[in-house]
Amino acid sequence: MSDAVAVSLINVAKSYQRGDQIVPVLTDISFDIKHGDFLGLMGPSGSGKSTLLNLIAGIDKPTSGQILVNGQDISTLGESALATWRASNVGFIFQFYNLMPVLNALENVELPLMLTGLTTRERRSHAEAALAMVGLADRMHHYPNELSGGQQQRVAIARAIVTDPALIVADEPTGDLDRKSAGEILDMLDQLNTQLGKTIIMVTHDQRAAERAHAVRHLEKGELSSLELHD
Numbered sequence: 001m002s003d004a005v006a007v008s009l010i011n012v013a014k015s016y017q018r019g020d021q022i023v024p025v026l027t028d029i030s031f032d033i034k035h036g037d038f039l040g041l042m043g044p045s046g047s048g049k050s051t052l053l054n055l056i057a058g059i060d061k062p063t064s065g066q067i068l069v070n071g072q073d074i075s076t077l078g079e080s081a082l083a084t085w086r087a088s089n090v091g092f093i094f095q096f097y098n099l100m101p102v103l104n105a106l107e108n109v110e111l112p113l114m115l116t117g118l119t120t121r122e123r124r125s126h127a128e129a130a131l132a133m134v135g136l137a138d139r140m141h142h143y144p145n146e147l148s149g150g151q152q153q154r155v156a157i158a159r160a161i162v163t164d165p166a167l168i169v170a171d172e173p174t175g176d177l178d179r180k181s182a183g184e185i186l187d188m189l190d191q192l193n194t195q196l197g198k199t200i201i202m203v204t205h206d207q208r209a210a211e212r213a214h215a216v217r218h219l220e221k222g223e224l225s226s227l228e229l230h231d
């Protein structure tokens with residue numbers, strides 16, 4: 001694990017406009033995440049965890065402050081530059097998998113590669129390798145509704161890693177799963193972190209999931225707690 005900083009937030013604030021009201025969600029957040037970290041983000045419902053994750057992943061923009069990912073200030077990028085940046089730098093894992101129901105597992109995993117210059121054959125072989133990595137080599141032609149929740153989340157993990165991004169963001173990745181499937185997904189995230197060196201930021205309500213992260217921060221009333229390190 002290197003000590004280099006992967007993500008740096010500097011005086012980040014985010015508020016939403018609701019009618020003529022401004023609702024502050026994050027007030028003044030500054031912290032660094034090092035390359036190869038596995039960070040858990042916890043906090044009460046509505047505290048802004050998903051908002052913070054979306055800012056780091058370039059899905060949303062801060063109202064003020066800077067967000068540097070691998071030294072690049074993503075808060076200054078325009079919509080289309082940000083979309084291109086996301087496609088090659090961030091893998092996403094969501095609570096409800098967000099797979100396309102009309103595409104099979106292989107086609108779902110191929111989707112993020114559509115924005116790259118790979119040939120059809122290269123896309124296919126990358127997607128097959130990613131599905132094999134999550135143990136679904138024998139389910140590639142299954143549609144999401146033919147897969148269990150845990151299997152769907154594994155397809156989503158394959159989709160998140162197929163572009164080989166350095167950063168993975170996971171928003172409640174075990175929130176819809178039974179305990180056994182949740183454990184398998186957490187094992188997989190752990191492998192991505194320890195074996196492939198991915199930096200992972202995971203929002204979770206689940207104490208058991210949070211314990212798998214190497215460190216946890218709590219978000220409350222727009223502010224972030226100091227780092228709680230796990231053994």
Ligand SMILES: Nc1ncnc2c1ncn2[C@@H]1O[C@H](COP(=O)(O)OP(=O)(O)OP(=O)(O)O)[C@@H](O)[C@H]1O
Binds near residue numbers: 023043046047049052
């Ligand atoms: N697009 C939006 N427009 C207006 N308000 C929003 C928007 N997105 C989020 N909010 C508000 O910002 C606050 C934080 O939401 P966020 O989803 O980040 O919280 P959270 O901690 O992830 O919650 P949960 O644990 O329930 O998922 C909430 O009060 C929410 O209603």
